[in-house]
Structures are given as C-alpha cells and as structure tokens.
Amino acid sequence: MTSYKHTLDFLYTRLPMYQRTGPAAYKDTLENTLVLDELFGFPHRNFKSVHVAGTNGKGSSSHLLASVLQEAGYKVGLYTSPHLIDFRERIKINGEMISEEAVVAFVDQFIKMNETAQLEPSFFEITVAMAFDYFRNQKVDIAMIEVGLGGRLDSTNIIRPEVSLITNISLDHTALLGNTIEKIALEKAGIIKESIPVVVSESNNMYNHVFEATAREKQSPIYFADQQFQSGYSMRLPEGKQVFYFNKIGQLAYPDLKMDLLGNYQRKNAAGVLKTIELLQEKGWTIENKAIYEGFSNASKNTGLRGRWEVVGNNPLMVCDTAHNAAGLTDVAAQIEATPWKALHFVLGMVNDKNLDQALAVLPKEANYLFTQAKIPRALPAPDLAAQAATFGLRGQVIDSVPEAVAKARSQAQPEDLIFIGGSTFVVADYFS
Template sequence: MDQLSKTIDWLFSLEARGEIYKLERMDAALDLIGNPHRKLRAVHIAGTKGKGSVAAILDSCLRAAGYRTGLYTKPHLVRLSERTRIAGAEIPAAQLLDYIERLRAIYERAGLALTFFEFTVAMMLLYFADAGVDVAVIETGLGGRLDSTNVVTPILSVITPIGFDHIEYLGHTIGAIAGEKGGIIKDDVPVVIGAREPDARLVLTSIAANRHSAVRLIERDFSYRSQSPAHRFDYHGLGLDLFDLEIGLAGPFQHENGAIAVAALEALRAQGWNIDEDSIRRGLRDIYWPGRFDIVSRNPTVILDCAHNEMSIAALLETMTAEFGAVKPRLIFGCLSDKDWPKMAAMLGPRVRDVTLTKVKPKRPLEPENLLPYFSAHAPARVEREPMAAVERVMSEIRADDVVLITGSVYLIGEVYPYFLARDGRKGLFPEADV
C-alpha cells in the first residue's frame, strides 16, 4: 500500500469518532492553521434537497464568468479528492497527501482529536485560502447551525428545499429542520431561499429578518417555468428575465435547482460581481454533476441516481416519467438502515419491472433481506448482497433495449461507479487540478 492510500485510510479511521456538533472545536482547529476561512469570499449552501446540484450549478456559472472557484461538496462518489475542487478539478493526489500529513501533525501536537468531517473541512478551507480562489462555493454537511462549515461568514447564503431527513439530529417537524438549516444565515448577509413549505418559509424569513438579511424568496422574488422534458426553463427574477435556459441535468426538479442558482447569481450581481447572461447560459448548459440521473450507458440504458430519501425518490420517479415515459426499469437498490426504507420501497416497487436488492457497504447498511417483502409485494425481487455482483448479474441478463436504474444511496452509487468508469477507460470523475 502506498503512502497516499495509508494516509487516506488513517483519515477515514476518524469516522469511528462519530460526529460532534460543536463549532468551538472548528474555531480551535482553524486558529491553529491561521484561520483560512477569514480569507475567503464564500457562498454557503444548506437544505434537504438539491444543495449539491445548486452548488455545482453556481460553480459552473461562476467559472463560465471567468472566476477561479473553489467547490466543496459531500459525500464523494469514487475518490475523496472529489469533495475539494478548484476550477472544476480535484485536489491533486500529491497535495492531498501533503495537506493531510501537515494537518495531522499540527492537530496531534495540539491534542485536538477532530472528527473525519471536521478534518476535511479544515483541509478544504486551507487549500482554498492557499490557492487564493476568487470565490468558494461551500455545501453544508448535515443541518447548518452546528455544521462544521458554519464557521464561514459568507457573502451570500442559500437555502434549498426543506424536507424530512436526519430527523434524529435536526428535529421532527419542518419548522425545526428549517431552523437548523437557517443557522447559516448571518447578520447583514443576503440569503436566497428556495423552500416552498409554509412552515419552512416562515421560520427562514423570520431568522433573516432578525439578522437583517435581505431575502430573495422563491415564488415571491423569483420564479421559473419548466419546459420538461426539453431540459429547458424560463427564469423570472428581480433583475433578470431569461428565457429558454438549457440545463445539462435531467429532470424537472433540476429546473428548480437551476432557478435557485440563478437567483443566487442575481444576488451576487447586485453585489458587483461580473456575471453576464452568456455566462449563466453556458454554465447551466455545461454543468457536470455525476450520480444525479446520470445516464452512464446507452443500449442498454443504465441510470445512476443518488436518491436516498422520499423527496429525492419522488424527484427521480418524476424524471423517469419525463425522460422515458411509462417504461419500467430493472432496479438495483440498496440503502442505509436509518432511512424510511418501507416508504422508499412503496414508491419504487410499483414503477419497476423487477428488483435486485444489495447491501451498501459503508455506514449503517440495511440488510437487503429486510427489503425483500416490501419490494416483493410489487415486483419480482431477489437478493445479491455484493453491489458489484448485483451489477454484473443484471448487466449479463439485459437486452440492448432494457433500462436499468441503480439507486437508494450515495454510497451505493459510489461503489458501482468504477465499473462504468472502467468501461470508458477512466479512473476518476474529474481531472486533477493544475495548481
């Protein structure tokens, strides 16, 4: 095993420490490395659904406008370095090794035992600050108020749609969850709100009012009209009316994410950022965001989608209908034990031809046998416990005109993606940064 592999294994071993939601620890960790977060101009994004897509769209449009961006998203699919990108490219392997080893030495000398997420956030902030990016687009991990990324004071906050997920940490009502997500709203920093639920809107706008944060609210200050399934939408905002915007992501739900991102770009334009209409159009058209209704094969058609809760499964099914009509795909499914898997099975089961159930390897996997009766009520179902064996088995059985859908967990998509990358002669999803 080479040094990079051993060092990354050490970093992942920190997951055994669990998660600790105390920003004082992040403050201490960042103070030890010169407070890099204070050197960044950041856009900070929270929400239940779509925050990764909104982050990726913003990054794409800002790069199209000529800005050198940093982008931080989680989790990764294939390689850890995907989480931390500059100008669309992953942190190079040599630099990743250097940053991990340097920070490990600093924190071990100080006796500061960071969690995995705390460590990766500190590393990301230092990497972006060292590189002198023009703007950093940063996605929260879980929640917002006590999320490790919430040490930044951004130039803009963005809240995407709110729904039920991680209720054991965030609360059992939409209002409570919105309160946690709204914790990223800072004093006198504008916020774009893409939440539609009345309780979420009330909580988020109240937080913004208390913090004197100017609000751009979906359906009040900006709106969109979908042209599904044409991958196009119209946008109407406070200062921009853009028609026939082409978006390089499938699904009507991505039109909403696109509109939230354009509203954020409008807010940045109001602050003096030079983002013209052509940059917005090119950024939307050229967006690349793997694992989101990601068609990785044609003839047969294979779709990878990271849907992992009821909101994202509903969006996935809407996209399937928009893109393929009444077709019933062959489903490969695996999920985590802390999800509402009976409801996910009830949503997916009637819409598929048959199901191969598998076990997601990392983090709280659900035994596929538990899923069997829930899916069997709707379609023929079987168990193939190893994800790669499940993919190989289904791929060996299908015809050129079949459709295969693989979904249920980000971790499942990450496990099977290398199979499809290898078919194209690729090792990773993004190139390494040239820095």
C-alpha cells in the first residue's frame, strides 16, 4: 500500500490546490465532480446533508450544527476547508478525523480507476469525492457540507440537502466570484435547490433580493434568521465560554445559551444555526433542547474547531483568529476594541489575492504590527504588506516567519497586553504547526 506521506504528496503536488496556488486552482465547471461521483457509485445519494455557504461564518456554523446533531445522538459527518494542521481535519465523523489508511485507500482506488477515465481533477474535486465516499461507507446519518468557494460551481454542489444555509455575503474572492455584492450573492444562491428550504443568517438590503428571487424561482421557502432570532447580552464566563440569550420574534426562546466558540460575531452564526435546527426538527429530526444547549456549549470540544477568537495564552493575553477579509476583520477589530489591554501587538500576514485596502482600512492604528508571511506560495511578502499597511497608518516591523513574529511579540509584550495573531487562515496554521 502507498504510504500516507506519498499520498499527501500526490494530492498537494499533482493536483491544483486553491489554498496554495489561488485562482489557478479554481474550476468553473462541475464536469469532473459529476464524473468522479459516477465513478464511485454516486455516494452523495446515500446520506442526508445540510449545505453551508457564505463569505464568513460558514465553518463555525457547520461545526455548531455538527455538534448539536452529535449531541442529539446522530452519527454526523463534517466536511470543511481549509485545514489548519492536518489534511484529515477536512473530513470528520463525530469529531474524529478520517484515518490515514482511508485517505490512502481512496487515492489508490482513484488512481486505479483513473487509468481508464483519464481525469485531471482539482484538489477540491478529489477531496470532496473522498469525503462523500467516506460518509457513505461509514453510514453517517447526516453530514454538514461546507462550500469550499462560492456555491454554484463548487464541487460540493451536487448534493440535495435537507436545508441550505447561507451565512452572509461580503466582498471576497472577487476575481472569481464577481466584484459586486450582488454577483457574489448570485454565486452563493447557486446552492438553493428546488423546494429545499434555505436559511440566510444575516439579512442585508444589498443582497436579500438576490436570494429571494432565486428562492421564488426554485419554489424554496426562505428564512432570514436574524429577522426571527435576536440575541441579547454576551458575557465571558470563568470556564472560558460566552453566554447569550436569544429571543424569537420578541419571545424569550433560548435563555443562557453558552458557547465555547468565542467572539461576539458568533451570535450572527448562532441565529442561522438555530433556524436551521428548527427546520430540521420540522423534517422529523429529533433534536431536543438539551442537545442544542450541549451542542453549543461543547462545539469546539465535539468537533475540534480551532482558530475562532481562540485564546492561546494569558499574561499577556494571546488570541488567534482566521478572519481574512474586510468583513471578518471588521468583527475582529470590534472584538479587540471590546477586550481590555494596555498595549496591542498585532502579528499580521495576508495572502496576495485579497483586497488589501479594504482589509487594512479596518485594522486598529494604535497597534504595534509585526508584519509576516505564512509558508505558502499565495502569501503576500511581508515587506510588501508592511509598505501597503503604512499607507493606512499601520506601522511596525517586518519579520520573516510567523513563529519568529510571535516570539518577537512575546518578547515585547507586558502581562497586561494583548497579542493578536491573524490576517489569514495560513498565519494561524503556521502558529499551530
């Protein structure tokens, strides 16, 4: 049998991978996905699913849903991207990663089958096929399927889910998805299926009409979660969780709902998740209130989600977050502002295919920046990042690598300070690895 390392080398080097190479890896057709699905006997037809798209929050929402359904006693698949440390993070069942042996066996099987088919699938296409095949073979009850990029042409978009969930829309991946909110919304709306209910976590007059028009065309019931569920206070608890209450149309529905995913922005994701759970209940899924509370309280523990306002150190407080576009970094900046600190040290790295101006414009000017770069080809060189950041009044030092930048921040920080690590998923990944 092929070694796991050799298999990963095949996946990473023989097949284009968006997280490393960027737009060159993007496919604008589902043709390979459909052929792969047929090769493996249409695995996606053998399990129920929830499809999750959106610019920000789709990872947190997918993990929250998986955690709640797991607490409800179901065998739950979870497909997400990208991974932080281990490729196998992308494919999980009840929080357990796919085994190395299963990854190797699938790729070996693909290579053998492909001697006849002669496909040249992308990294995403083969990884989605692997996930769907694994979920079928392991007989999951339901799987949370996170869109990789966009929606309409994403490799995951062959499923017919129980519910479609779209978290929100903001400008990101504009070179591929369009340079306006409406164009991006149209790509995300591509996951709306005939007669399948769709939930939108965050309504916005800039894009509501796009989803409403697609839902009408598909005869799909549509729900804007934040118009039904409103959250109240957020308090940080001693055990490292935060607590909200949620009203539903003015009536208290979920008092003292604890979450082990931190960051005030999680309340936006929670509204969409709660509405999705309600629709699943209407379809016959048994999800008691206890499972909802336990699922929210133990989402990170149950699913292994990391990098969402994750506290990784104290005295000084150290936090990392995978937010990587203007909308996500706006939420991060608000969270930083709401956090007590004496001085702010900001380890910042970004990729070279983002709208830097929009992202840099929302970052705090009073921070001491340590400009760095992750170990991927897409990383924006740290000197270039520092030069562009200076035009927005953001100043600091250029440090070659993420570990060196974090070490420098630690050496400069006092116990009452805050060290933030982010700007890119891959900066966070380099910190953890």
